[in-house]
Amino acid sequence: MKGLFSLFLLVCLPLFPLKSECVKGNCRIGSGTYQFNNGSTYKGQFYKGVPHGKGVMNMKNGDRYEGAFSRGQKHGEGKYYFRSGNKYIGQFKKDKIEGKGRMDYSNKDVYKGSWSDNKPHGKGRIEFASGKSVEGLWRNGKLVRKWKTENNNSVLNSSIKRTYKDCNKNYCHNESGKFTYRDGSYYIGDFTDGNAQGKGTCYYANGDIYEGGWKNHGPNGRGIITFTSGRKYSAIWKNGKPVEQVYDDGKQSLASNSRYRKAADGKVDMYAIVIGISAYDHMPALKYTDDDAYQLYAFLKSPEGGALPDNHITLLVDEIATRQNIRTSMQNVFGKADQDDVVIMYYSGHGLQGRFLPIDFDGYNNSLSHREIYDLLDQSAAKHKVLIADACYAGSLESEKGTFYSSLENFYNKIDESDGGTAIMMSSRAQEKSLEYSGLRQGVFSHFLLRGMKGEADTNSDEIVSIAELFRYIYNGVRRYTDKRQSPTIAGNYDKNMPLAMIR
Known part of the structure; x- marks a missing residue:
């Protein structure tokens, strides 16, 4: 069983080296054969220049994949033949073995069951060449709970x-x-x-x-x-x-020190922290929270979102979104803002009453209280402070060049002209769950948040999306999509005309 999980680095190979050519057919939209300069070949369907549909990839190292592709990645049902003699038949997702599948090993062992990130994960059964078998629960390639063995048919429950x-x-x-x-x-x-x-x-x-x-x-x-x-x-x-009270470590709030306040320098800057957590170890995993964070981060880096430079925005996703990293990032990022500036914090992940749950939340320790976050926002010198939370019980937070630069300048001027304040925009009421839908492949709240910031919320057509316009758009969209099961809320003392995005 030792050799069972030592081969998966071979699965995720880059599809397109820097130099390669289409040797036959239509490798843009249609069917063709693509030859890579590293010796690998792909034969099959293409869309917009990448494998998309059914195809066969022969790797230079001797591996072979037959099956479905999507946007250049192995995605869907397929077969992967390893040069070692191992063979996998089953589901793939974004270039990785993910879902249900079977691995036939060269030593005649067979694993059947659930996979995640190229490893057995979930319910599965390993049948050894010796005739023995073990059925149970797997976690990151390791058997963590046995249900049955050949010599013991007892079941845990x-x-x-x-x-x-x-x-x-x-x-x-x-x-x-x-x-x-x-x-x-x-x-x-x-x-x-x-x-x-x-x-x-x-x-x-x-x-x-x-x-x-x-x-x-x-x-x-x-x-x-x-x-x-x-x-x-x-x-x-x-x-x-x-919903019961969870362990509180009693640590002092980050914002207790007033040294973070800075005087105005006459220039408007925007700072942001974007957090997305999906792969929890001690809470049910979420599907799209990390993708939501990546998409918002990309938008804030774009001209429409303010063109934030790297030193003005921090992205914390999954394993790096620990309690300590979030605290440190809040201190560093919010500490840069002066009395002309804007600070934005976005959180997408699990929430309990009165707190968010970082990746290292273990069921008792390392939660992050709303009070701590709110205190820091309150202590920040920034003129405008915006907290956007897509989490269950978020409502408990309540207790071209010339054209581009002229548009961007107008955006920041609008910020400067508006009155200051703090706005807390929440994905749901205090007693509600925040919902994810596979049809959107996003959290519902974050889906409408991004659509609104990209321009759909600009109801007065002034090419600026204000916070009031954005919230109305999100509220109506979420309520309609969830059949009124989720109701976003907004609270705080803020200028409803505060700009959050612009339209080019």
Whole structure:
């Protein structure tokens, strides 16, 4: 089993070296054969000059991929033949083995199950050439919980031994049953009026197990979650989130020192911190929060978003978005602002009542309180302060050259002309969850935030998107898209005409 996970660096090879040529067909839009100067070849469908559709890639190192491509990357169903003799058949996503699949190893071992980031992750089964097999839960390529072995057919949870009524196909009422979710997670427990509701157990695709009250497809009431690491977290849950007070480390707020205030220098500058966290270890993983952060970062670097230079914007995504890194970035970035300037903080990730959860939140420690963030905003010398939060319970924050440069100058002049203040724009009310939708491939709030800042919110056609215009656009869009299940809010003492974006 030792050699099981030592081969995946071969999967993600660059598709396009600096020099290469189309040797046959149409390699722009159509079908053709592309020869790379490193010896690799691709034969198949193209769109806008990159592999897109069905195709075959023969790597210089002897590996071979047959299957679906999307925008130049292996994406969808495919087969990957390694020069070592290993063969993978299954799903790919953004050039990585991701989803359901089977790996046949050259030593005759076979793994079948879930994958993530080129490694077994989730439910899976390894069948050894010796005839033995192990079934269980995997985490980053490691077996963290056994369910079955050849010599021991015992199962950790006796409920799995039973055969339950399939409540995906049948109507279940006042009885026990099983409901399987699209990501592979499944719930076993009580059902009422066709809905999973009452006491039960949810086996998450990532290996976590929750036992306790269940409602609206999430933990509700008293329950305990056991993470793949072995750590347990007990809480009172509501709508899928823990709502009891979590551990507070009692550390002093960053903003307690007034030395961060700076005098005006007569020039308007904008500073921003953009945070996106999806790959939590001790909370259910989120799908699009990191992508939301990257997209907002790219917009703020663009002319329409203010053309922020590198030393005016900090991006913290996933593993670098620790509590300490967020605190340090807040201190460094907000500390640069003077009384003419604008500071913007964007956070997309998990939230609890009264706090955000950095990547190193372990169920008890390393949360980041709203009070701490608000204190720092309050202490900052910046004329305009904007906090944008796309998180569950965010509402609890309430307790061309000439054309380009002339437009950009107008944008900053508008900022200078407006009155100062602090605006806190939140993705949902205090008691609501913030929603993600696969159809958008974004959080709903962040989707409309970006669309609005790119110009759709400019209702008076003055080529400037004010904070009032932006909020109205987001509010109407989110409420409409979620059928009124999510209601963005805004609070603070701010000038409603404060510009947040411009239109070229």
